[in-house]
Amino acid sequence: MKGMTPAAGAAPRTPAKLASFVDAMPRLVDAVPVSVTADTDYYTTSIKSGYAQLAPGNPTAISSYGGGFVGPLIRARRGRKVAVTYTNNLTSGVVVHLHGGHVPAPSDGFPTDEIAPGASRTYTYPNLQRGATLWYHDHLHMAEAINVFNGLHGVYILHDPAEDWLGLPSGRYDVPILLRDAFLDADNALYYDPTLDWTVMLANGKARPYFAVGQRRYRFRLINASNHRYLTLSLSDGTPLVQIASDGGLLPAPAVAPALELSSAERGEVIVDFSKYPMGTRLYLQDSVLGQILRFDVTEACPPEPAKAPLPATLATLPALTQATNTRKITLSLSADGNYFFINGQAFDPNVVIASIPVGTTEIWEVSDISGWEHNFHIHLVQFRVLDINGVAPGPSLRGLKDTVSIPANGTVRLQATFADYPGKYVFHCHLLEHASFTGMMARMDITA
Ligand SMILES: [Cu+2]
Structure with missing residues (x-):
């Protein structure tokens, strides 16, 4: 990448040759609280090494939150606290940061607040901010690039009752998609060298997958979890993307554009309406550099969408800007x-x-x-x-x-x-x-x- 020089003496690696659209994109698995009190949901997660099937062929050695290449999907609700106790079962240190979270300093994951191997730490998230698609990832001093590359990332959705009146697609039709690139070598091993071109795009931990959809609207929560790649995303038939939310939640008004640009760590939520496509249609989410990265197959039978009201021109009213001092x-x-x-x-x-x-x-x-x-x-x-x-x-x-x-x-x-x-x-x-x-x-x- 820009600003990086190759490591001296690094052995050349042959990139994997991967067939595209072989695997289905998995839905992220909801984290299950270990206990629930009047105001807090408690979770525990083991940070550990393991294997994941990122692409056809060999499984890939990874670091993970809880075992999967993308960590458990934490669903928080505005006004209810979430407390996550992480135990570090890796052989090196970690730090967990909730990206976009408005949280007290001890739970923010300062880069030197390390969870040593064998140790545990509990992070408490107040969830008093607006509803938003947040994500969590490693933040260890001078090591987050490698730790995130190896799989220490997950999605955290803060649901907000203030969005309910919009009638946005929900439940099965509200789909977080964590996008990130990687370099897989010929044995499907994750090989960290930022001077190489990371051309394998993973969506929820699968290389260039397909995803079956029905003839209705979906809310896709797109997270660019790439270490450094900028994404410029569009639909292959030129239909504009209707963006409804960014990093911190709903936009004031829908942003309709041919493409959505997301730099590393940014989020964009889009509404895609598949009701206009005949059954059997294949539509691609594409990036301006990598080309087709995810294929939507309009193949799923689904009940007609109830009372599909058009998106209102105003989605949310942001707080007035106060006078800066x-x-x-x-x-x-x-x-x-x-x-x-x-x-x-x-x-x-x-x-x-x-x-x-x-x-x-x-x-x-x-x-x-x-x-x-x-x-x-x-x-x-x-x-x-x-x-x-x-x-x-x-x-x-x-x-x-x-x-x-x-x-x-x-x-x-x-x-x-x-x-x-x-x-x-x-x-x-x-x-x-x-x-x-x-x-x-x-x-x-x-x-x-
Ligand atoms: Cu920079």
Whole structure:
């Protein structure tokens, strides 16, 4: 990838030659609480190594949350807490971060808050934010790129009764799809080398699968869990994608566009209406670089959709932007030796506070790249608003609540965020995981009481 040089002496690997659309895309398996109290659902998950059938042929050695290549699907409900106790049964450390979650610092997964091999840690998520498609993944200092590559990722849906009035497809017709690329060698082994071209696109842990659908609307929650690949997704027949939600939940209004762009870690929820296609139709979800990555087969008998009201022009009303009291400049640069991407002049040091923010503050961040590379920018703890990109107001798909946004090379994005509560230490960083893990592109922010 950009900014990475090949490891010295690395043996060349032959990529797997994979047939496409052989396997069905699995539905993610719901996590089952081990106990439920009046206000909290409790889960336990073992982080362990194992094998998964990612593609036809040999099974692939993986790291996993709970055994599957994509971790258990946690379904939270707004206003009910979720507590997950992770036990690390790997031979190296891990950290779990709920991406997009508004959570107290001890549960956020600071990169050095390691769960050592054999140890356990409980993360508690308040779920007081708006409904959204979140995801969880490893965040271990200088190792998240490899850990996520090996399979430490999962989906966390925060359901919100405030969405019920929209009559969106639900249950079986509300389908999270975790997309990520990989390099599989000729033996189907995951082989981590970011200088290679990772051309195997996995959807819910299967390489280029098919998915049977019925003649009705579906809600697809698309998560770009790729380490660094940008996705530009579209339907093969040119039907526009109707995006209803982004990182932090519903958009103010549907964003209808020929393609949906998702940088690493971004989410986009789309409504696809298959009712216009004859039975037997094959339609592809395609990426501008990788081509067809998922085939929808209109083959499933399903009852007609009840009272299909058109999507309203207004999906959600976002909170009014409050007056910012501080403007903070964030500069992304390349070190003189070319080995690091700096944030405000330095590589990540977990002991150095780059941003100290009094709790309750609303800030505008001017995030500028001067490295000449495109990066993407993720702030923990908050959902922010994109004010403008190179001085231009964001397009419809970026007008909702966001936690990750692409920063154009040599460009500036202005964001606004309110750090309403939860004092403690957090990070913000480039979500190209190779940059975050290996080039120091991360910074500590402390929310001060
Ligand atoms: Cu970067």
